[in-house]
Amino acid sequence: MASDKYFPQIQSITRAKRRINDIILQTPLQLNLNLSEEFQASIYLKREDLQQVRSYKIRGAYNKIAKLSAEERKKGVVCASAGNHAQGVAYSCSKLGIKGKIYMPATTPKQKVRQVQMFGKENVEVILIGDTYDDAHNLALADCQKTGMAFIHPFDDREIIEGQGTVALEILQDTKEDIDFVFIPIGGGGLAAGVGAYFKQISPNTKIIGVEPAGAPSMQKSLDAGQVVTLEKIDKFVDGAAVQRVGNLTFDICKELLDKVQPVPEGKICTKILELYNRDAIVIEPAGALSIAALDYFRDEIKGKNVVCIVSGSNNDITRTEEIKERSLLYEGLKHYFIVRFPQRAGALKTFVDVVLGPNDDITHFEYSKKTNREKGPAMIGIELQKKEDLNGLIQRMEENGFVYEYLNDNPDLFQFLI
Secondary structure (H helix, E strand, O other), X not given: OOOOOOOOOHHXXXXXXXXXXXXXXXXXXXXXXXXXXXXXXXXXXXEHHHOXXXXXXXXXXXXXXXXXXXXXXXXXXXXXXXXXXXXXXXXXXXXXXXXXXXXXXXXXXXXXXXXXXXXXHHHEEEEEOOOOHHHHHHHXXXXXXXXXXXXXOOOOOHHHHHHHHXXXXXXXXXXXXXXXXXXXXXXXXXXXXXXXXXXXXXXXXXXXXXXXXXXXXXXXXXXXXXXXXXXXXXXXXOOOOOOOOOOHHXXXXXXXXXXXXXXXXXXXXXXXXXXXXXXXXXXXXXXHHHHHHHHHHHHHHHOOOEEEEEEOEOOOOHHHHHHHHHHHHHXXXXXXXXXXXXXXXXOHHHHHXXXXXXXXXXXXXXXXXXXXXXXXXXXXXXXXXXXXXXXXXXHHHHHHOOOEEEEOOOOHHHHHHXX
């Protein structure tokens, strides 16, 4: 590593911890019995979902804003965020009596917008604009250039990175065991840079695993290219970690310390959200489930080891529950969509229900338009199975009984348009 490059130092992270100590919660490091049994390892969860603003983002935001000069504080601050950083900035503005403008993508879940307004009270103005974080980011920067207000970057800033690094300080304070693996969710890379840097200096044998949503693998693509790249298109579902471009500072740090970056499909993340709720009564957002969802890919490596997963946040909108269930079922091979061309004769639908469907298959979606000038009328049907292996039998029975169909799950463009 070149000596002139910035790298978070232990002393800086320790000072950040003192600076933010009265504002944050020292969240628990909990041994999870279900995960430990499943993976035959000691799996600890660092519960940043229990933080004051339900995510770790308050750490970096407060550390940055608290270090502003009196003149900078008087002018106020501006930030761009998909939600959690915005809440951290809003809370900090309220605590420090500073005015703030917060730009959020128009696609941000309403629950996160309400939380920002609640934490910031009269100190913040929320501006919903653009489709992605990057759109909001560019507009926030333009505002700073006009007004001279300080820009509070969500990840690519030294004080932000050092604030997030306090998560690692607490982990190592709270365990007497050597940590073999730490799994860290990655969006822009601020958490991974801060936590990874602290671990590498205090516990150099710990393997640092970054985890990204498969639909927005900006860090992995940048590492592969050897430089920061901007993704043209991303899946915005994991809104707390879906960015088109990681930070320059965070990239330079992460390329030195990450042992691996693991992408995780969005559907698998949804399955993990539901499992954690049903098994452990833990409510987390998609980005918060990233680190735990990655464990499956390391089953052999982590067996018998001490593992920490950072649960980064719990700002989930309840209105997304159906989408989470749907994505999980699709990923697990339990939900399938077809366009079926029914013969326009009496009893065709009854035949489909009685003969084609298996005893445990369930129709969960049905749209049908009868055509008077054609022999076959198309219907869009969603079918939920109990076991993914039942799909072959379902398709075989459709073909044997003369039902012409088109399978939509394998046609992403048509699937997204219709479903």
